[in-house]
Amino acid sequence: RVVIPAMNAVQGVAVTPxxxxxxxSSALGVFDRGFARWLPPVTRRDxxxxxxxxxxxxxxxxxxxxxxxxxxxxxYRAVLNDLARANLxxxxxx
Numbered sequence: 001r002v003v004i005p006a007m008n009a010v011q012g013v014a015v016t017p018x019x020x021x022x023x024x025s026s027a028l029g030v031f032d033r034g035f036a037r038w039l040p041p042v043t044r045r046d047x048x049x050x051x052x053x054x055x056x057x058x059x060x061x062x063x064x065x066x067x068x069x070x071x072x073x074x075x076y077r078a079v080l081n082d083l084a085r086a087n088l089x090x091x092x093x094x
Contacts (some may be wrong), residue, residue, distance in 0.1 A: 003050040007026050009025065010022055010024060011023045011024055011025065011052065011056070012053045012056030012066075012067070013056070014056050014057055014058035014065055015058055015061040016058040016059065016060050016064075016065075016072070017033075017060055017063060018032065018033055018034050018063045018078075018079075019031065019032060019033060019058070019063055019065075019078050020033060021056070021058060021065045021076070021078075023056050025050055025051060025052065025053075025068065026043065026044065026048070026050060027041040027042060027043045027044075027048055028042040028043075028048055028065075028076065028083075029040060029041050030042070030078050032078070039078065040079075042076065042081075042083055046081075046083060048083065049069045049071045049072070049081045050069070051069045051070050051071065051073065052069065052070065053067055053068070053069055054068045054069060054070070055067060055068040056068075063077075063078060063079060064076065064077050064078075065077075065078070066086070072083045072085050072086075073085070073086045074086055
């Protein structure tokens with residue numbers, strides 16, 4: 001069973017070679033471009049921090065999403081369905 005939250009107030013969109021990420025205050029939507037299908041949303045139950053998204057960037061080298069909310073910086077790996085709060089040492093470098 002999948003609970004689909006309201007996804008009508010998009011706060012950010014990021015694209016990597018394989019995925020399209022869509023952020024709302026209540027969930028993260030992930031579209032797998034390779035299989036042309038939506039994956040189950042990442043909700044607060046899964047660790048989605050909620051609130052306003054201040055920065056939302058897809059890393060094209062490894063299909064990882066980086067985003068910042070008022071509660072911190074996070075990394076999401078769609079291939080592993082892994083959402084984690086990032087440490088400063090984990091931040092992408094320019």
